[in-house]
Structures are given as structure tokens and as C-alpha cells.
Amino acid sequence: MSMQNPLARVRGKGSSGGGVHHWRSQRYSSLVLLLTTAWLLWLGVSLAGADYATASAAMSSPVNAGMAILMAGAIFYHTQLGLQVVIEDYVHIAALEFALLIFVRFACLIAFLISAIAALKLVVGA
Amino acid sequence: MAIGKRPVVVPISNVNITKGLKPQTMSTSKRPISPYMLGPYYKFQITSALSILNRLTGVFMSVVTAPLLLCWLIALASGEGKYNALSAWLGSGLGKLVIAASVFSFSFHLFGGIRHLIWDAGWMMEMPQVKASGWLAVIGSVLLSLIVLGAGL
Numbered sequence: 001m002s003m004q005n006p007l008a009r010v011r012g013k014g015s016s017g018g019g020v021h022h023w024r025s026q027r028y029s030s031l032v033l034l035l036t037t038a039w040l041l042w043l044g045v046s047l048a049g050a051d052y053a054t055a056s057a058a059m060s061s062p063v064n065a066g067m068a069i070l071m072a073g074a075i076f077y078h079t080q081l082g083l084q085v086v087i088e089d090y091v092h093i094a095a096l097e098f099a100l101l102i103f104v105r106f107a108c109l110i111a112f113l114i115s116a117i118a119a120l121k122l123v124v125g126a
Numbered sequence: 127m128a129i130g131k132r133p134v135v136v137p138i139s140n141v142n143i144t145k146g147l148k149p150q151t152m153s154t155s156k157r158p159i160s161p162y163m164l165g166p167y168y169k170f171q172i173t174s175a176l177s178i179l180n181r182l183t184g185v186f187m188s189v190v191t192a193p194l195l196l197c198w199l200i201a202l203a204s205g206e207g208k209y210n211a212l213s214a215w216l217g218s219g220l221g222k223l224v225i226a227a228s229v230f231s232f233s234f235h236l237f238g239g240i241r242h243l244i245w246d247a248g249w250m251m252e253m254p255q256v257k258a259s260g261w262l263a264v265i266g267s268v269l270l271s272l273i274v275l276g277a278g279l
Contacts, residue, residue, distance in 0.1 A: 027246060030239050030242075030243065031243070033239075034236070034239065034240070034243075037236060041274055044274070044278060045274060045277045045278045048278035048279070049213070049217070049278075051213075052202075052206040052209045052210060055202055055209065056202055056209075059199075059202060068199065072195075072196075072199075075192055075195070076192065079187075079188045079192055082184045082185075082188065083185070083188050086181065086184075086185060111192070111193070111196050114196060114199075115195075115196055115199055117203075118199040118200055118202070118203035119199060119203075121203045122199075122202060122203050
């Protein structure tokens with residue numbers, strides 16, 4: 001039974017009903033990031049100050065390319081979920097909130113696509 | 127009604143039966159209207175401080191660190207010229223500051239996230255444990271940052 005006024009429901013007030021999915025998605029993506037953290041730190045330390053030849057040779061490895069794509073997916077998904085909560089908490093102008101939520105979704109999706117294409121280009125050696 | 131030690135008499139004409147004090151009588155006290163957890167109004171607590179820091183580091187990485195990693199991949203895939211330009215910027219003072227802030231944010235958010243996952247499993251939720259794990263997260267993230275930055279330099 002809904003305690004909500006039908007008009008409020010039409011206006012989109014109240015719970016979206018997607019909280020549990022959001023919560024679980026944030027945890028699952030955090031687990032992926034937790035497991036891939038060691039790889040990112042190792043890559044960052046080993047390629048700190050590296051020249052172009054060294055860095056492109058490292059990223060031509062299929063293992064590094066796969067890890068980069070996996071991690072980019074987890075990073076930008078987790079980023080989208082986290083920024084969504086911050087926007088929902090602090091932006092109270094409905095139109096601006098909606099615009100920012102859509103922008104963050106598209107920006108994170110595009111960032112993941114570009115990461116994946118760049119990593120693939122590096123491994124194929126185009 | 128008392129402000130400090132001095133009792134203040136509020137004229138009856140300033141009291142609205144349904145809404146309490148009229149706004150002008152409240153203007154002398156600039157107190158926050160809700161528990162505002164920054165500044166001198168609120169007692170420092172490791173729990174709230176780390177909660178805010180976890181969110182701040184997350185936003186910082188969303189706005190700076192993740193786009194920087196993306197730029198690194200794009201530059202590397204775009205060729206030697208772009209890669210060298212980004213490398214030169216990363217070696218500058220501002221670049222080093224951004225890297226240091228990113229490494230610290232990453233380390234802190236990592237330990238903050240581990241704390242959340244432990245709580246989600248229902249463990250370590252007593253206040254002494256929460257405070258202890260908070261300080262462990264602070265120490266751990268500083269140490270991890272120093273190790274990573276030290277190894278990368």
C-alpha cells in the first residue's frame with residue numbers, strides 16, 4: 001500500500017525505488033576497484049616518469065590493456081554512482097539537478113568508451 | 127530565554143503564538159539552523175570528519191584524478207608529442223601537487239571504502255571500534271601515500 005498522494009507520485013516526489021540497486025552497484029564496483037588497486041599502483045609506480053617507448057610498450061601488453069579497460073569501467077561507473085549521490089544531496093534546483101545527473105551519466109559513459117578505445121589502440125599497435 | 131549568562135526578556139509583542147519568536151529577535155544570534163559539522167559550532171569527531179573527507183576525496187578524484195588518468199591514456203594513444211607534453215606538465219610543480227593530492231585521495235578513499243565494506247558485513251560497528259578503524263584509516267592512507275610517492279619519485 002502506498003502512503004503517497006497520487007499527485008505527489010505523478011510529480012516524482014518520494015523514493016525512486018532504485019536505492020538498493022544503487023547501493024549494491026556501488027559496493028560491487030568498489031570490490032572490483034579494491035581487487036585491481038594493486039595493479040594500478042604498480043603500473044603508476046613503474047611508469048612514473050617513463051618515456052614514450054617504455055609506456056607504450058607496457059600498454060601493448062594484453063594483460064595491462066585488459067586491466068586498464070576493466071578498471072576504467074569500474075572507475076567511471078563508481079564515479080557516476082558517487083557523483084549522483086552528491087548531486088542529489090546538494091543540488092536542490094530540480095532542473096539543474098536533472099541536467100547535472102544526465103551530464104554525469106553521459107560524461108562517465110564517454111570517458112569509459114574513450115579509455116577502452118585508447119587501450120585497444122595501444123594493444124593493437126595502430 | 128537566556129543568551130550566555132544574561133537573561134533576556136522578550137517582549138510579548140515579539141512572540142507569535144503559532145510561529146514562536148519573530149525573525150528580528152533571532153537576528154542577534156547567528157547560530158546554525160541544523161548541526162553544521164564544519165567550523166567551531168560542532169565538536170570535532172573522527173567519525174564525521176572522515177565521512178566528509180571520504181566524500182571530498184571521492185569528488186576530487188571524480189573531477190581531477192579520473193580525468194587525469196583518461197588524459198594519460200589518450201596522450202599515450204595519440205603519439206609521442208602529446209605524451210611528452212603531458213609528461214612535462216606532470217613533472218612541473220603543479221603536476222606534482224596534483225599527483226600527490228591524487229595519491230592521497232586514492233589511498234584515503236581506499237581505506238574509507240574498506241571501512242564501509244566491513245560495516246556492510248555487520249562488523250566493527252561499536253563506537254570504540256569505529257573510532258579505532260578511523261584512526262587506522264588515517265594512518266594507513268598517509269603511509270600508503272608516502273610509500274607510493276616515494277617509490278614513484
